[in-house]
Amino acid sequence: MILLSWNCQGLGNPTAVRVLADLIRTKRPRVVFLIETFVDRNRMEQVRVKTGYDNVFTVDAVGHRRGLAMLWSNSINLQVTAYCDNFIDTTLSLDVGAPVWRFTGYYGYPDKARRRESWQMLRNLAAQSTMPWVVMGDYNDLMHQTEKRGRAPHPPWCINGFCDAVADCGLQDLPFTGYQYTWVRSRGAVNMVEEKLDRILVSEDWNTMFDGAEACSLTCTYSDHMPLLLTPVATVNTMRQKRFLFDNMWLREDRCREVVAQSWERTVGRDVLVRIECCSRDV
Structure with a gap:
């Protein structure tokens, strides 16, 4: 079972769809969350057919801006429970009889003036359920000053506000392998900026349920964002005899x-x- 999240920066041309299809064919994710598709549900239905998925849920773009989509196969049980321009909230289970957990594809407001709205939105989502939870996407926020390279430092109030929101939601950052600066501007230029805008946040009970989970970033030159892959894996714990301890x-x-x-x-x-x-x- 693999989940993929990607700010694809538009699916309005055949090249973009081919890049996505190649990515899916190589990594074979069963759930795909796409951000900034810039297309409507009719175009996303064509993308679904092209990529071979059984289902698609679309939040239409507004003009040539925004747009979200969730693609998934019938091999998992996924139900969309809520959505808006900034997220698609779902519950899913990997197999019949397997535990049900919550997966949210998330897109934070890119404007600094709306950062507090993003943080409150995350808190509101957290209040909706106590299920084991994983949130993937483009947060447009940083948790540490070291998550940025180039130009001026990230505003401390933004870092503190985002970290407070994550803590209030009972979430923790799930590390991933690969290149850590998932977004780039002016690639190759002297004024290039790189930031870790995309990440995976998980609740403690989800982290316990999938204590062998693996995640990584992927190189993809089409978008200025890197895709993230998440593989939820539960390790098999062998029973060990307890040592005797004197009390x-x-x-x-x-x-x-x-x-x-x-x-x-x-x-x-x-x-x-x-x-x-x-x-x-x-x-």
């Missing part, structure tokens, strides 16, 4: 010394480790 509180029990003495006397002549194990069972 000092037992000394307050009247019969503790008696039980230890009887056990130790009963196992005279045996290996010391065997005697300790027998004593732990008696206690």
Whole structure:
């Protein structure tokens, strides 16, 4: 099971669709969240056919701006629960009988004047459900000053506000491998700027459920944003025998010394480790 999130910067020309189709054919994600499609649902239906998905949900672009889309296959159970110009909220399960969790494709306002609206929107989403949650997308925000290269530093109030919103939502940043600066402006020029605008946030219970999850960024020259891939993997924990640990509180029990003495006397002549194990069972 793989999820892909990408600010594709427009799907209005055949080249863009070919790039997306090649990306999907190579990585084979079962869910794809697209940002800034710049197209309507009719065009996204054509993209669905071209890429071979069974389902598509579209938030239409406004003129030649914005636009969101979610593509997914019938091999998973996905239900769209809410949407607007900035997000598509879903619940999904990977297989029949598998746990149900929440996946939100997210797009934060790019204008600094609307940053606080973005943070409040994230908080409002968090209040809607207590399900295990993963949020992927383009946040148009940074969590650290080191997540930017070039020009002036990122405004501290933006960093602090975004970090506070993430903490208020009970989310944590999921690390990914690959290049960390997912957005670039003026590539190759002396005034080039790079920022980590795209990321994956997860709740603690989702992180526990998929404690082997892997994520990475992908190189893609068509857009100024890099796609992100997420593979939710639950590690198989083998049962390990618990070690015996002595608790000092037992000394307050009247019969503790008696039980230890009887056990130790009963196992005279045996290996010391065997005697300790027998004593732990008696206690």
